[in-house]
Amino acid sequence: MIKWIAAAALTVSLVAAPAYAETPVTKIRFTLDWKIQGIHAWFYWAKAKGYFKAENLDVTIDQGEGSAATVTRILSGAYDAGFGDVNAIIQNAATRPAETPVMVYMIYSKAPFALLAKAEGPLKSLKDLPGTKIGAPAGAAALKLLPVLSKNNQIDYASLSILQVAPNLQEQMLLQGQVDSIAVFSATSYMNLVSLRRDPDKEFRWFFYADHGIDLYSNGVMVSPKLAHEKPEAVKGLLRAINRALHETVGDPKAAIDLLASEEPLLNKDIEMRRLTYVYGSLIDTAEARELGIGDVNDSRLKSSIGIISTAFELAKQPDAAQVFDHGFLPPKADRLPTTIKN
Template sequence: MRRLLSALLLSALAMASCLLLSVISGNAAAEPVKIKFTLDWKLQGIHAWYYWAKAKGYFAAENLDVRIDQGEGSAATVTRIMSGAYDAGFGDINAIIQNAATKPGETPVMVYMIYSKAPFALLTKAGGPIKSVKDLEGSRLGSPAGGASFKLLPLLAKQNGIDYSKITITQLSPSLQEQMLLQGQVDSVAVFTATSYMNLVSLKLDPDKDFRWMYYSDLGLDLYSNGIMVSPKLAREHPEAVKGLLRAINRSLRETVENPDAAIDLLATEEPLIKNDIERRRLLYVYRTLIDTPEARELGIGDVSDDRLKSAIATIATSFELPRLPNPGDIFDHAFLPAKAERMPPAIAP
């Protein structure tokens, strides 16, 4: 009887071992999770880390099959994901807030903040009549009608005690905003710094010496901006894939800012028409001004302050007259972030 029991026990152990090996083997051979990822715009230096992650095999190492497509705007990233066409992307958290107010549960959730400082600003000529935000009264301001910087302008004026009705607004094409400022047709333009800065460089001008930049964040509108967002479906069904996606991007962001020449050379294999010197400078400019912030040095790149986010939600709700205030947890989820030690901003050469 004892022999029979021993034999049965050994048989059961053998079957359990086979089952375990089968499970392990099955996991090892699991199909990669496919993720369709949309950028916010056409290829620029600020997108280098996504292609670096793909080329270096960091996505593959996380068992991910990531397809990267160019975008049509930071806000469009949100609508692309909500439509089901994309699983994840790089876009504007303020667009998430706006959509979450009317379609809770349907909007993507941000899981990794990149632009800790929003790139919304007023651009003026250094020798022009606008020396401070108070000088906007009685001045001429140009902006694309749908630009986020323009949409926030009435709130900016209110925050700074400015009579918005005394600003003469000229709606213009995004491609003409710097030229109209240079020609003196307007006194200032409401811009997205990551784009305008390099437009001025392309015009052989010095953006730092010849112009004055007034960031909204320094004038009472302390907002977040672009980061990595994912669909509720991806977050719910493949949480480990989301964590892997962020690990790969986080590693690549750090490596590209430390190796900008190699990063832009690699990006040029995706888009040969880019100007390497312009995109290298854009990459480093955006890193220094929007990513490597005091908050990022405290919390690590990718994370946000809940109190600051709550305040930003209230600001956006007021500015866009939203019907309800979304909860911070519906907008940003900290659970997928890599460890803080892995997200500290690297120091780069000046």
């Protein structure tokens, strides 16, 4: 009798086993926008703490080649998701809407595009721009947007002297007086100045485009149309894991940078700790993020920014906001509200 019960139980367990099988793991190839920096801490935190795994995700994280390159990497099919620039999505969605990635979690609520000038230099306000020399890498978004910035602030763009410079030489050329200002990505230039042992807050003036009529969004998490359409629950799980990791990183940034250094031994922990703190306070923890939660966007503002990018890059067609950002994958607002970063 006992043997019969045991055999029956085994039979039941074998028959029932498929009903308790776990959801198949979804593999996601994720690309960063650049080399590993403090601003990437939450992605590695989510992986190390098992948050991706808890969502039945197997996430591989690779370093990137630029914010715009994230879009082309996903377009090529080499990656399923990544951290990159929404403005590059807008440009590609104008011609390839069905293939272009969609942003699903906005991280940089304020765009980091800015003109950087020495405090002791001739540029005291944007009204002083005419007749000055501006340095910028060819093709840089901050340079592409300069005509729009000029128009919005009644500046004759033709009066500006533009000098194309290598990205790694921008700050040095400004310090040497070869240019009066440089068109920059603040998250990078701020820490380049720190590395040069200069005080980016006291020795320089920052003219953020966002404060002068060019109110754009910037970097966030984007996914391929294929992943969004075929694995929507995987996308939701990806965002839950990243959102949780971002908030825990903010709560203990030192631990997050220590973890990041274990991934990249050559990382300068002091520099990347300051980068993380600076970027979070200036680009992520904004008034809008406090209202909508990190990850979300204001539709009216997004439409306006699409119009600005369409004009600046002379797009043949202006994409719809729904082709650029999808709110449907976001975690609840209560889980996304920002808190002050711990020092």
